[in-house]
Amino acid sequence: MTASVSVQNASKTFGAFTALNDVSLDINAGEFIVLLGPSGCGKTTLLSILGGFLSPTKGRISIGSRDMTNVQPAKRPTTTMFQDYALFPHMKLKDNVGFGLRMRGMAKTARDEKALGFLDLVGLKGVADKKPHELSGGQRQRVALARALAVDPDVLLLDEPLGALDLKLRRQMQDELKAIQKRVGTTFVHVTHDQEEAMAIADRIVVMNQGRIEDIGAPADIYMRPRSLFSAGFMGEVNFIPGTVVETDAASARVETALGPMTLSPSAFTTGFPIRNQAVTLCIRPEHFRRAGTDEVGLVTLGQASVTGQAFFGTHYRCHLSPLAAPQMSIVAHMPQSATVSEGEAVGLAVSALDVVVLPSQRKDA
Incomplete structure (x- = not known):
């Protein structure tokens, strides 16, 4: 299942500092959106507001036409995948992937079957009984992705999930992440400061600067036909x-x-x-x-x-x-x-x- 997302005039202030300034954004169901910009531009603040970890100072957030502005994270149809993966070291991979299903009361046989299905999706079904310390960084990233998708979120939020990987593995995982998103059809909202990564995976890129959206469009449009000097300069030389x-x-x-x-x-x-x-x-x-x-x-x-x-x-x-x-x-x-x-x-x-x-x-x- 997947859903559209609408951000309407969202702002977020911390004391005198404005982290997000009157941002409006519509994301289509099944779209892969990348929030791109330098540190402090507001992209992670916007992702946190979408996930319910922060509440906007003003504005409205809706997912699938439902108002989510003040809904707690656990009650939102979203899952967040963080850079550190946060896998349980004492659990087997299939138990890590099935943890969210366990919290939702799914019986062990059913959740093991579903967990194995998502491990198969990311190419790790054959090592389902291993533990996280036995895996490479790229494999742990795949397990975290399988766990996030196993609970069938309408929207998957990804906070720089590839940032800890080396360049070669990061490029490999970009291709795999895009392919998996196309297979499952879930709406992905991905945060990065890496321009090359954004162009490799996004259906549309949202370029952010100083709490505002500078530019939005397909990767080729953002690069070839930028609509602001900041966007032109940030998207390459x-x-x-x-x-x-x-x-x-x-x-x-x-x-x-x-x-x-x-x-x-x-x-x-x-x-x-x-x-x-x-x-x-x-x-x-x-x-x-x-x-x-x-x-x-x-x-x-x-x-x-x-x-x-x-x-x-x-x-x-x-x-x-x-x-x-x-x-x-x-x-x-x-x-x-x-x-x-x-x-x-x-x-x-x-x-x-x-x-x-x-x-x-x-x-x-x-």
């Missing part, structure tokens, strides 16, 4: 280039920058078409730069830049560039692994107008 809108018509806007003029279509302006003389910021990902002179259609030439540093990353060279027209500016660009790039070399830069996102100028942390 990006070059921020200041500009001014000098001319507009129904089909385009001409923006003057230190790298030269660019004519952009309305689709480049993700928060609305600008007005004349408006200060804007162009957002260009390092991988979107091209060398001038290629025959790719739609490229805008940005002039020459000097290579001030470069490092080989396997899939590409990560280059620091200083534009000759704006030597005070530093640009990061990815060049193909086959490129021959050396410090001091001058390269011509270009970018596809379709890859440029333009946002109103403001502080990145606003």
Whole structure:
């Protein structure tokens, strides 16, 4: 069973500190949502409010159209999976998975059968009689997931469950977690500060900052078409280039920058078409730069830049560039692994107008 979740104008204050500031969010039944942001952004506070461990200072929480704002955690159709897993060391795996069922009064034969079914779901049925200390970190994570799902929650809340794993195992578990969520169909709400993890598992990402939602959308939309400077910068490396809108018509806007003029279509302006003389910021990902002179259609030439540093990353060279027209500016660009790039070399830069996102100028942390 699964359910939709609705957060309506939720705020949470601790004395003079506002941890959550008028947040509204609708989550579809069966959706995998990731709350993403830096430490202190409010994501864990929001998860705790959904689980009933905190009450909102104001606002309303509903799950499956039922008001859950002041309902205790034990009476909510939710289960929370924490980073430390909290498995019982003296219990066998099947007893750990069946513990919640035992607390609900299910007979031993029935709960053992159900526990074995969920251990099978996570690939651990064959070691059901082992104890947690006999398992690897990844296996313990799977047991914790099986235990959380065994009680048939409408919504599973995951508080950075992969944070204690090493990089290789974390990536493996991301794939497994997503596959299991698709199989069981339960609504998942997952908290992380890891951008790569969010993009690997989420149906939609909710980017949070200073207690507010900055951006929300599918991973590709958040990365390629961000709607705030904070979201653009947090979701990966990006070059921020200041500009001014000098001319507009129904089909385009001409923006003057230190790298030269660019004519952009309305689709480049993700928060609305600008007005004349408006200060804007162009957002260009390092991988979107091209060398001038290629025959790719739609490229805008940005002039020459000097290579001030470069490092080989396997899939590409990560280059620091200083534009000759704006030597005070530093640009990061990815060049193909086959490129021959050396410090001091001058390269011509270009970018596809379709890859440029333009946002109103403001502080990145606003």
